[in-house]
Amino acid sequence: MNNLMRQRRLFLQMGVSGVSLFAAGLLKPAALAASQSAVFQSLADLGPLQAPDANGIMLPAGLKSRVVARSGQAAASTSSYLWHGAPDGGACFATEDGGWIYVSNCEGNDGAGGVGALRFSANGSVVDSYPILQNTSRNCAGGATPWGSWLSCEEFDRGRVWECDPAGNSEAVLRPLLGTFEHEAAAVDLVHQCIYLTEDDGEGGFYRFVASNGLPDLSAGRLEIAEVISSGEENSIRWHEVPDPTAELIPTRFQVEASSIFDGGEGIAVHDGKTYFVTKGDNRIWCYHNSSQKIEVLYDAATHDDPILTGVDNVVITPAGDVLVAEDGGNMQIVALTPQGRLFPLLQIVGHEDSEITGPAFDPSHQRLYFSSQRGAEGRSDHGVTFEISAV
Numbered sequence: 009m010n011n012l013m014r015q016r017r018l019f020l021q022m023g024v025s026g027v028s029l030f031a032a033g034l035l036k037p038a039a040l041a042a043s044q045s046a047v048f049q050s051l052a053d054l055g056p057l058q059a060p061d062a063n064g065i066m067l068p069a070g071l072k073s074r075v076v077a078r079s080g081q082a083a084a085s086t087s088s089y090l091w092h093g094a095p096d097g098g099a100c101f102a103t104e105d106g107g108w109i110y111v112s113n114c115e116g117n118d119g120a121g122g123v124g125a126l127r128f129s130a131n132g133s134v135v136d137s138y139p140i141l142q143n144t145s146r147n148c149a150g151g152a153t154p155w156g157s158w159l160s161c162e163e164f165d166r167g168r169v170w171e172c173d174p175a176g177n178s179e180a181v182l183r184p185l186l187g188t189f190e191h192e193a194a195a196v197d198l199v200h201q202c203i204y205l206t207e208d209d210g211e212g213g214f215y216r217f218v219a220s221n222g223l224p225d226l227s228a229g230r231l232e233i234a235e236v237i238s239s240g241e242e243n244s245i246r247w248h249e250v251p252d253p254t255a256e257l258i259p260t261r262f263q264v265e266a267s268s269i270f271d272g273g274e275g276i277a278v279h280d281g282k283t284y285f286v287t288k289g290d291n292r293i294w295c296y297h298n299s300s301q302k303i304e305v306l307y308d309a310a311t312h313d314d315p316i317l318t319g320v321d322n323v324v325i326t327p328a329g330d331v332l333v334a335e336d337g338g339n340m341q342i343v344a345l346t347p348q349g350r351l352f353p354l355l356q357i358v359g360h361e362d363s364e365i366t367g368p369a370f371d372p373s374h375q376r377l378y379f380s381s382q383r384g385a386e387g388r389s390d391h392g393v394t395f396e397i398s399a400v
Contacts, residue, residue, distance in 0.1 A: 047071070049328060077095075086135060098379075100371050112367050112394065128371070150193060154224075209272065291318050293333065355397065
């Protein structure tokens with residue numbers, strides 16, 4: 009029995025702990041399901057961007073866009089739910105009927121945030137839309153779990169993490185041990201039984217939550233913060249336990265004197281034993297090697313020969329290991345960094361200069377890419393637009 013199967017069995021056995029509130033086997037993250045013929049299996053063969061299409065999206069030849077949701081409008085004829093404003097981080101989950109669900113955070117302030125969901129049939133039609141978390145604040149990014157839930161992260165100084173059921177059948181569950189701070193995103197490392205977390209603050213930390221009883225049990229464990237240790241040309245991480253994850257008296261980033269600053273942590277993702285994340289204060293892409301605990305900078309706009317990527321934000325990774333980074337500002341592009349170090353734009357939105365690109369995520373077959381323009385062409389949070397990219 010492989011490790012993922014063990015985790016799913018454990019998930020099914022944990023009904024009394026609250027974990028079984030989620031979709032136990034009916035939903036799974038989309039990241040593991042690509043075929044060799046998938047449009048977004050690898051980006052190596054895609055060409056340059058063409059002129060903007062009818063939706064204002066510049067794409068390589070052979071790809072097309074469609075709008076699947078607009079803020080304040082019903083995305084599905086079967087639902088009265090109006091798609092939320094300020095759409096942010098997102099992920100896709102496969103469903104048992106061959107379709108999938110795209111979840112999207114709402115970065116509303118003062119209790120106006122939460123998470124919405126679009127349900128797609130096997131042929132790609134939007135068949136339902138509904139909320140899976142409401143009355144929270146500044147839900148920015150987050151992360152999909154291998155056991156089929158969505159971790160939604162609040163981005164303010166008392167922000168917390170909520171574990172949500174993408175199908176909307178169960179109430180979201182607060183996960184206080186994942187810390188109280190200006191959360192951005194989360195990524196699960198099953199091999200080391202931990203969750204990595206970024207903090208969107210100029211003096212922010214890089215964190216991990218280590219589950220005492222093994223994942224998916226988030227009811228016990230320790231929150232740790234990273235210290236970067238330099239030895240010659242190599243850097244590694246030393247982890248320190250955060251004494252008070254609830255930050256009742258002292259912010260988590262200041263509780264361990266030895267911790268290192270990561271300037272404005274944003275998107276994060278785990279792929280092939282490595283954790284990739286970005287920091288917007290210095291426009292960097294980082295790679296943390298989960299087993300060796302080495303850490304390196306893959307991209308730095310200040311030193312790169314062709315610094316086309318700025319305003320780094322949400323992150324998603326193709327099966328081939330291409331790291332896709334959405335821009336908050338910049339040129340309103342999603343930029344790809346290949347394992348060979350090639351850097352190029354995958355797409356660009358024209359006419360949305362006062363917005364940001366958010367929530368990039370692939371469907372289970374990696375035939376479609378979803379993302380949003382958070383404030384649309386009008387530059388207003390109630391004018392967000394959510395797009396789908398697929399082959400012509």
